[in-house]
Amino acid sequence: MERKIVRSYIIIIVLILSHPVFAQDSLLIENVTIVSSHLQMPLKNVNVLISEGRIKEISSSKIVLPSVGKILDGQELYLAPGIMDSHVHVSSVPGMGFGVEPVAQRNGTLSEKYYRQQPYSFLYYGVTQVLDPNPGLQWPKFTSSPVHPDYYRCEVITSIDTFPMVEKTDPLSKTMFSYIVEEGVADTTVNSPEQIIERISASGASCIKVYFEDGYGDESQWPLLSDDTLKRIRESALQHKLPLVAHANALDMYQRAIDADVDVIAHGLWNWGEFSRETEVSKTMHGVLNQLMNKSIGYMPTQRVIAGLGELMLHNSHGVPEFSKVTPKELLEWYKQPSAQWFKEELRAGFDGLPDEVIARIFLKDRMGKGDKILQTLTEAGYPLLLGSDFPGSPSFSNQPGLTTFLEMKAMADAGVSLVAILAAATSNNARQFNIDKDYGTVEVGKVANLLLLKQNPLTTVDAWSNIHQVILHGEVFNRADFAADTMANKALQRTSR
Ligand SMILES: [Zn+2]
Structure with missing residues (x-):
C-alpha cells in the first residue's frame, strides 16, 4: 500500500517536471513594465513567464510554480520586443x-x-x-x-x-x-x-x-x-x-x-x-x-x-x-x-x-x-x-x-x-x-521570446534603446556585455551551441 503511494507520487513528480511550463529552460520575469505597441500605455508591475523560447503567460498576479529555471527581478526595468x-x-x-x-x-x-x-x-x-x-x-x-x-x-x-x-x-x-x-x-x-x-x-x-x-x-x-x-x-x-x-x-x-x-x-x-x-x-x-x-x-x-x-x-x-x-x-x-x-x-x-x-x-x-x-x-x-x-x-x-x-x-x-x-x-x-507578426513584434502570449530588458522607458527617450540591461533570445538571457567586441566574454559564447 505504502509503496503504491510512493510510486504515484513519483509519477506525479515526473509529470510535473516533463510539463513544458516547468521545464528547466523556463524563465520568470517578475514586476516588470511592458512596453509594446499593442498597448495604449506601458503595462506596469506584471509577471512574464517564458518557456520553450516563447511567452507563455503574462499576469498581474504572482505566478507560482513548483520549479522554474530562472527568475529575474524586473523592478525598474522595461520589457520591450527585440x-x-x-x-x-x-x-x-x-x-x-x-x-x-x-x-x-x-x-x-x-x-x-x-x-x-x-x-x-x-x-x-x-x-x-x-x-x-x-x-x-x-x-x-x-x-x-x-x-x-x-x-x-x-x-x-x-x-x-x-x-x-x-x-x-x-x-x-x-x-x-x-x-x-x-x-x-x-x-x-x-x-x-x-x-x-x-x-x-x-x-x-x-x-x-x-x-x-x-x-x-x-x-x-x-x-x-x-x-x-x-x-x-x-x-x-x-x-x-x-x-x-x-x-x-x-x-x-x-x-x-x-x-x-x-x-x-x-x-x-x-x-x-x-x-x-x-x-x-x-x-x-x-x-x-x-x-x-x-x-x-x-x-x-x-x-x-x-x-x-x-x-x-x-x-x-x-x-x-x-x-x-x-x-x-x-x-x-x-x-x-x-x-x-x-x-x-x-x-x-x-x-x-x-x-x-x-x-x-x-x-x-x-x-x-x-x-x-x-x-x-x-x-x-x-x-x-x-x-x-x-x-x-x-x-x-x-x-x-x-x-x-x-x-x-x-x-x-x-x-x-x-x-x-x-x-x-x-x-x-x-x-x-514581412508576415512574421504571428511570432514577433509585440510582448504578447505565444510570441517568440526575443525581448529586451531596458533600464529606461523607450517611450520617454530614444536613448533607452541603447540603455540595455539584458537581451533575451528565444528565452535565453544574455547580459549586454557578453556581446561586446572588447570583452573576452563573447569567446565563451562562441563555444556554446544552440
Ligand atoms: Zn541596401
Missing part, C-alpha cells in the same frame, strides 16, 4: 564592401574576424531580428554563429544590363548575384521571372528585391528592368506570397517603383528638388508621397546611408568611442591605415576636390535634411514607418553593426518622429510588413 532592422547587409564589411569585392578579398583575415563579431554586435544593440535584402554569399557565416539574431533575407533579381549587376566590374564581384533574369523569354525558360521566383521561394527567402536605379546623382546611364518583366515579377511574387521590396531613392525612381506596385521602398527619398531631370517628372515630392501612402507602400528612411557618407569625411571618422563595443580592434586599427581610405578618396574625387568639411555638410545637412522633410511629411499624415538602416549602406566604415540601427532610430527621433512611432517601426510594423 528590435527588427529590416534592411541590413550581413555580407558587407564596413570599409571594405561585400566579401567577394576586391578590398574584402585583399583583407580576408580581417573580414573573417568581422563576420564572427557581427551577430553579437547586433545583439549588443538589442537587434534580435534582421532582414537582409541583398544577402550576397556570406550570410551563412551569420546564421552559423552559435548565437545570432533571427535572420530573414530577400533575394535580388537583376539582369546583366541593370543595376546592381551592371555596376560590378570584376568577375568575382558578379558572383554575388544568383538570380539573373532574362527579359522577354517564355515563362518556362529557366531564367524567366516566373522560374526564378519559383527557385527563390524554394530557397526559403522571405521577399524579392528589385532595383530602380538609373545612375547616381544627376546621371541616368543605366536601363531599368522592362515594364513587362516588372509586371511578371509582381505577379509571380504575389502567387508565392513574397513581398516585393524596391531600391529607389530619387523622385523619378520612386515614381517607377510606385507604378510597379511594389510593397516596400527600401530607401528614404533623399534626392528631389535639385536635379535637372526632375523637370521631366510631372509629379512633385508631395504628389509622389501621396501615391505611396494611397498604395500603402512601406517606407524605410535609411538615413544612416547618407550619415555614413558624411561622417566618413569628418576628421577622426574611425575614432568613434562606441565602435570599440561592436568592431574587432584589429579592424579599428586597419581603419587608420592609408589603404582603408580608398572609399573616402572615391568620394573626394566625385566632388571634384571640394574640402572634406563641405562634402560632409552636403550629406549631413542638405541630403539628410531632405530625408527629414519626408519623415516630417509622413509623420504629419500619421503614416506608419519601417525601421531599416541599410547597414552598412556603402563601403563607409562610419556605419558599424548594431550601432547603426540605434543611430537610425535616433535619426528618426531627430527628424521629429514620435517615440511611439519609432517603437512601432522597430517592432510591430516590420513584423507585419
Whole structure:
C-alpha cells in the first residue's frame, strides 16, 4: 500500500517536471513594465513567464510554480520586443564592401574576424531580428554563429544590363548575384521571372528585391528592368506570397517603383528638388508621397546611408568611442591605415576636390535634411514607418553593426518622429510588413521570446534603446556585455551551441 503511494507520487513528480511550463529552460520575469505597441500605455508591475523560447503567460498576479529555471527581478526595468532592422547587409564589411569585392578579398583575415563579431554586435544593440535584402554569399557565416539574431533575407533579381549587376566590374564581384533574369523569354525558360521566383521561394527567402536605379546623382546611364518583366515579377511574387521590396531613392525612381506596385521602398527619398531631370517628372515630392501612402507602400528612411557618407569625411571618422563595443580592434586599427581610405578618396574625387568639411555638410545637412522633410511629411499624415538602416549602406566604415540601427532610430527621433512611432517601426510594423507578426513584434502570449530588458522607458527617450540591461533570445538571457567586441566574454559564447 505504502509503496503504491510512493510510486504515484513519483509519477506525479515526473509529470510535473516533463510539463513544458516547468521545464528547466523556463524563465520568470517578475514586476516588470511592458512596453509594446499593442498597448495604449506601458503595462506596469506584471509577471512574464517564458518557456520553450516563447511567452507563455503574462499576469498581474504572482505566478507560482513548483520549479522554474530562472527568475529575474524586473523592478525598474522595461520589457520591450527585440528590435527588427529590416534592411541590413550581413555580407558587407564596413570599409571594405561585400566579401567577394576586391578590398574584402585583399583583407580576408580581417573580414573573417568581422563576420564572427557581427551577430553579437547586433545583439549588443538589442537587434534580435534582421532582414537582409541583398544577402550576397556570406550570410551563412551569420546564421552559423552559435548565437545570432533571427535572420530573414530577400533575394535580388537583376539582369546583366541593370543595376546592381551592371555596376560590378570584376568577375568575382558578379558572383554575388544568383538570380539573373532574362527579359522577354517564355515563362518556362529557366531564367524567366516566373522560374526564378519559383527557385527563390524554394530557397526559403522571405521577399524579392528589385532595383530602380538609373545612375547616381544627376546621371541616368543605366536601363531599368522592362515594364513587362516588372509586371511578371509582381505577379509571380504575389502567387508565392513574397513581398516585393524596391531600391529607389530619387523622385523619378520612386515614381517607377510606385507604378510597379511594389510593397516596400527600401530607401528614404533623399534626392528631389535639385536635379535637372526632375523637370521631366510631372509629379512633385508631395504628389509622389501621396501615391505611396494611397498604395500603402512601406517606407524605410535609411538615413544612416547618407550619415555614413558624411561622417566618413569628418576628421577622426574611425575614432568613434562606441565602435570599440561592436568592431574587432584589429579592424579599428586597419581603419587608420592609408589603404582603408580608398572609399573616402572615391568620394573626394566625385566632388571634384571640394574640402572634406563641405562634402560632409552636403550629406549631413542638405541630403539628410531632405530625408527629414519626408519623415516630417509622413509623420504629419500619421503614416506608419519601417525601421531599416541599410547597414552598412556603402563601403563607409562610419556605419558599424548594431550601432547603426540605434543611430537610425535616433535619426528618426531627430527628424521629429514620435517615440511611439519609432517603437512601432522597430517592432510591430516590420513584423507585419514581412508576415512574421504571428511570432514577433509585440510582448504578447505565444510570441517568440526575443525581448529586451531596458533600464529606461523607450517611450520617454530614444536613448533607452541603447540603455540595455539584458537581451533575451528565444528565452535565453544574455547580459549586454557578453556581446561586446572588447570583452573576452563573447569567446565563451562562441563555444556554446544552440
Ligand atoms: Zn541596401
